[in-house]
Amino acid sequence: MNERIPQRIDFRRYTDQGVTLDGSISLEESGTSMPRLNDAVLENTGDIKYHLEFDTDILGNRFMTGQVLAQVVLQCQRCMDNYTLDLNCDLSIAFVQSELAQKQAEESNYDIFWLAKKELIDPRTLLEDELLLALPQIPMHEESEIGKACDVRVTFLEQDDLMADDDSNSHSIEKEQNDTDNPFAILKQLKK
Ligand SMILES: [Zn+2]
Structure with a gap:
């Protein structure tokens, strides 16, 4: 099932009803709705896939778990060539509106998403946050690519x-x- 991602969600309703969102964000849509991600990478190569499940747990935490997958092009800081990186983020986020809720969610090992009372969430912004966090601080080819795709052109003298x-x-x-x-x-x- 591939449905368009909603632009605003009421996390209370979603977590009460146990809503599942499954689908992908097109290149065109992420181009306008994820400007920070697009600034941080050379290229976002395709659809951003997501699977999100909203629920509440026995302690009353309202949370979202799932995955977001994207493929981006970065510039390797070792060889300065571009390379493609798959981003695969596992999500486990609690929505909190009070310090008490935050404390409880942290004890249950959720990541925290703070929001104001009655605020609606743009899930695209939330997914963008997660993808940004998954980007390497210093983009580089994998170690195993050194001398292969990651070829630093240095001539060694005898x-x-x-x-x-x-x-x-x-x-x-x-x-x-x-x-x-x-x-x-x-x-x-x-x-x-
Ligand atoms: Zn490299």
Whole structure:
């Protein structure tokens, strides 16, 4: 079943009725409704799939569990090439409107979503939050891709060449420094 995601939901009604939402957010829709996600990635490559179940538990927590899946393109900070990353977030979020409810929800190990009294939720914003949290702080290819997809183009010199270069370089640098340190050398340059 693939239904369009509602733009506003009353979490009380949804959790009372045990509503399930299943479907996907099209590229076109996420383009306008998830601006923060689109700013954070180079490209969002397709539909964002979601499965969300609203319910209440025995303690009276009103919560939503489920999954959101997306595929984004990021720039690897190791090789600077673009790569595709699958985001797969498991959700377990309690809706709270008081500190008491928050404390209880935290004790039950839910993530917390605070909202004002009578406030309606745009589930797209909520899913966007979760996807943003799932993005790596420093985007990089997997370790296993180093030398394959993640190819850092560095030419390694032979160790002997390096040592030889080092020697001659340090001499010439010293010489240059002496020249500029010498006031007569500067005078000579001025006269030219
Ligand atoms: Zn890379």
